[in-house]
Amino acid sequence: MSLLIRNADVITLADPTSSAPEHLDLRIADGVITDLGPGLVPRDDDEIIDGRDRLVTPGFVNAHTHSWEAPFKGRYDNMPLELWMLYSYPLLGSAPCSPDFIRARSQLFALESLKSGVTTVVDDVLETPTQDLEQLAAVLDAYDRIGIRANVSGHVINLPFVDTIPYVADRIPGEVTDQIRATALVTAEEYLDYSRQALNLVQGFGQDRLRYMLAPSAPQRCSADLLAGATEMAVRHDLECHIHLLETKTQLVTGTEFYGTSLPRYLRDIGALSPHTTFAHGIWVDDDDLEIMADHGVSVSHNPLSNLKLGSGVLPWRRYREAGVNLGLGTDGWSSSDTPRLLEVIKAASLLHKVADPDPAAWPTVTETLRAGTVGGAASARLADRIGTIEVGKRADVLMWDLTTLNFTPRQRLDHQLVYSENGSSLERVIVDGVVVVEQGRLLTMDEQQIVEEFNAYLPEIHAWQDRTDRLNQVFHPAFAASYETCSHTPSPINRRIGDGSHHAPLHAGHR
Incomplete structure (x- = not known):
């Protein structure tokens, strides 16, 4: 059985210079786009879908997210990254999550992602105190059953967290610092051995929809041998190696304080x-x-909503484009942006940089941001040969939008209306790997009400644990706030028109 979508407006994104729709037919068989063009002749085995008054686009690729932050969605506000991490990534009071809870958490995240048109997630999963194979298998199982495409990481931090931020350790009571430093952390070889086992594990899931991803947390949070070893393993196995870098002014200062150079230069040198x-x-x-x-072919996942909420700063969009660096788009985690809906990120990226640069010629175009949310993310995930565009031979990750809604009325430039006018309510059908997984707003692969109820059953336990860990981690708040203030006021050679964090008022405990 094949699917034949007839007489649709199709944004293929195959042309880097255009996101204008074409009037085309589209055939999908065995998960692959097999035919694309006007006036395709139906075959006996075609299931025909009427594409009149419909827009067909590639599925969105969320190039950076953290599904494991699901319990913290909507909990915190008005804290910069380093302070926010005290509560979403608590240093004290964490216990391993059960595989059953992780499965429920992952299903909920995938449900909202799919229903908003995200067909691929680059999910940087961190478990505390560390991830084991049973926990990783729970994420893979959830994504396998629900039908989403994903890169799933073993996120690792192997340096004491109090030693990864400047001006913090000497401001924390010694007994607490000793407690943090006494926590057992994995070595580079232990992490790489775990990753080898994870590579074997992932083969049993997802019909090649699911892949393992190396994820050293950040250069200041991991040892040099782990960073270099993860990079080498990713190259050898054609995997993504996902690293947080220069999200905040504090991290800019960190490079100079810890390594005497910028963090990209440090990573190059090791x-x-x-x-x-x-x-x-x-x-x-x-x-x-x-x-x-650019010289090393690195990609960057841009996360404007999270960066705005945490006051981190504004990525220099046009400078990246001019340098030839591939840009994807990500939501970041459920606690730092409070949404997995990438269409909101595409709109935010389209708007934010219009106020970050006074030159209209430097502003993002709709084609650029749509491609960043699809093609760019696919490239960063090492999936550009499979997804990101609508072309013959690509895997069929496809969205269908109803053009009769108010969002597309009056009908003008459909690519512009998708970015600036659409809120997700016109999304009619989501296809992943040739399988219709969402239709008319309902998930077809699993019982979505059961997914919600299963997760909500954990809420009393989640709230009690969060309240307890919030109280425990208040001990770090003054030190982290002081570090943030010091770094915010440190002179920077990098010019920022907005969002440079240099005019924030002092932060005090309780600002959340």
Whole structure:
């Protein structure tokens, strides 16, 4: 059985210079786009879908997210990253999550992602105190059953967190610092051995929809041998190596304080850059950093909603584009942006940089942001040969939008209306790997009400744990707030018109 979508407006994104729709037919068989063109002749085995008054686009690729933040969605506000992490990534009071809870959490995240048109997630999963194979299998099982495409990580931090931020450790009571430093952390070889086992594990899931991803948390949070070893393994196995980089002014200062150079230069010098590397965020970069990234074929996942909520700064969009660095788009986690809906991110990226640069010629075009949310994310995920565009031979990750809704009335430039006018309510059908997984707003692969109820059953336990860990981690708040203030007022060679964090008022405990 094949699907034949007839007489639709199709945005293929195959042309880097255009996102204008074409009037085409589209045939899907065995998960692959097999035919594309006007006036395709129906075959006996075609299931025909009427594409009149419908827009067909590639599925969105969420190039950086954290499904494991699901319990914190909507909990915190008005804290910069380093303070927010105290509560969403608590240093004290964490216990391992059960595989059953992880499965419920992952299903909920995938449900909202699919229903908003996200067909691929780059899910940087962190478990505390560390991830085991049973926990990873729970994420893979959830994504396999629900039908989403995903890169799923083993996120790792192998340095004591109090030693990863400048001006913090000497401001924390010694007994608490000793407690944090006494926590057992994995070595580089242990993480790489775990990753080898994870590669074997993932083969049993997803019909090649699911892939393992190396994810050293950040250069200041991991040892040099782990960063270099993860990069080498990613290259050898054609995997993504996902690293947080220069999200905040504090991290800019960290490079100078810890390594005497910028963090991209440090990674280059230790052999931890390659075309398999994706940097999440990449805000506080200079021209030399951009040249290093371009020379090594690095991608960057831009996360404007999260960066705005955490006050992190504004990525230099046009400078990245001019340097030739591939840009994807991500929502970041459920606690730092409070949404997995990438269409909101595409709109935010289209708007934000219009106020970040006074030159209209430098502003993002709709074609650029749509491609960042599809093609760019696919490239950063090492999936550009499979997804991101609508072309013959690509896997069929496809969205269908109803053009009779108010969002597309009056009908003008459909690509512009998709970015600026659509809120997701016109999304009629979501196809992943040739399988219709969402139709008329309902998930077809699983019982979505059961997914919601299963997760909500954990809420009393979640709230009690969060209240307890919030109280425990208040001990770190003054030190982290002081570090943030110091770094915010440290002179920077990088010019920022907005969002540079230099005029924030002092932060005090309780601002959340």
